[in-house]
Amino acid sequence: MSRIAATFADLKARGRKALIPYVTAGFPYADITPDLMHGMVEAGADIIELGVPFSDPMADGPVIQKAGEKALALGIGTAQVLDMVRAFRVDDARTPVVLMGYANPVERYDLIRGKDAFIRDAAAAGVDGVLVVDYPPEECEEFAGRLRDQGIDLIFLLAPTSTDERMRQVARVAGGYVYYVSLKGVTGAGNLDTDAVERMLPRIRVHVKVPVGVGFGIRDAATAQAIGRVADAVVIGTRLIQLIEAQPHERVVATAADFLRGIRRALDA
Numbered sequence: 001m002s003r004i005a006a007t008f009a010d011l012k013a014r015g016r017k018a019l020i021p022y023v024t025a026g027f028p029y030a031d032i033t034p035d036l037m038h039g040m041v042e043a044g045a046d047i048i049e050l051g052v053p054f055s056d057p058m059a060d061g062p063v064i065q066k067a068g069e070k071a072l073a074l075g076i077g078t079a080q081v082l083d084m085v086r087a088f089r090v091d092d093a094r095t096p097v098v099l100m101g102y103a104n105p106v107e108r109y110d111l112i113r114g115k116d117a118f119i120r121d122a123a124a125a126g127v128d129g130v131l132v133v134d135y136p137p138e139e140c141e142e143f144a145g146r147l148r149d150q151g152i153d154l155i156f157l158l159a160p161t162s163t164d165e166r167m168r169q170v171a172r173v174a175g176g177y178v179y180y181v182s183l184k185g186v187t188g189a190g191n192l193d194t195d196a197v198e199r200m201l202p203r204i205r206v207h208v209k210v211p212v213g214v215g216f217g218i219r220d221a222a223t224a225q226a227i228g229r230v231a232d233a234v235v236i237g238t239r240l241i242q243l244i245e246a247q248p249h250e251r252v253v254a255t256a257a258d259f260l261r262g263i264r265r266a267l268d269a
Contacts (some may be wrong), residue, residue, distance in 0.1 A: 022237030027078030044264030052101030192217035
């Protein structure tokens, strides 16, 4: 059983929902991420999504795009992200870490270091899951298999526009959990329609047997609680990035932790 599967099994046994914060690696300071990850876990995070900075993040809204641009300017690439995971693992061997990003950095990493170098090095660093936004499920069964061989889950997005056929394609290769994008558009866009999410999740679960997390548009304790009633996990990224982006170095971890504690209390209420 993967670390992600074990985490969801434990949460289900205790009647709890997973809190999954997303932060861009190397933002807002190049050296902050391992400490930020530990702070989020102490505040109640169950799984951490770590964004791999990329220059053309087509699914991300302006807030996360800006965070990625700053991280890139600070010299953060895939190798540095893996170093951050490795540093986090020195003191935390339990909390799952998912890398979220795009195909280009993965393929460039292999181009420079050799075939399957990304999978090898991600496993060695302690990565538990990979979500590659622009890898369609029908084209990456082999990639998913190579990840599974190293104990890494391949995670996919589903959207309000996803057809039953796309759900079946995802179900064939998905591991860990599926990330349901609750809004049409990019991260941070629009207002969350919790009723629409509640109607969609049963459709997804007909096909997908791994847990379903919901993200995009969850900005506060009230929306997190509403989504937590119907989903297996709540994913929060844009609001968290907004809160930490202007903080001085010494306030970043505390600011993120204070916010996530409120979300955790709402999910557990």
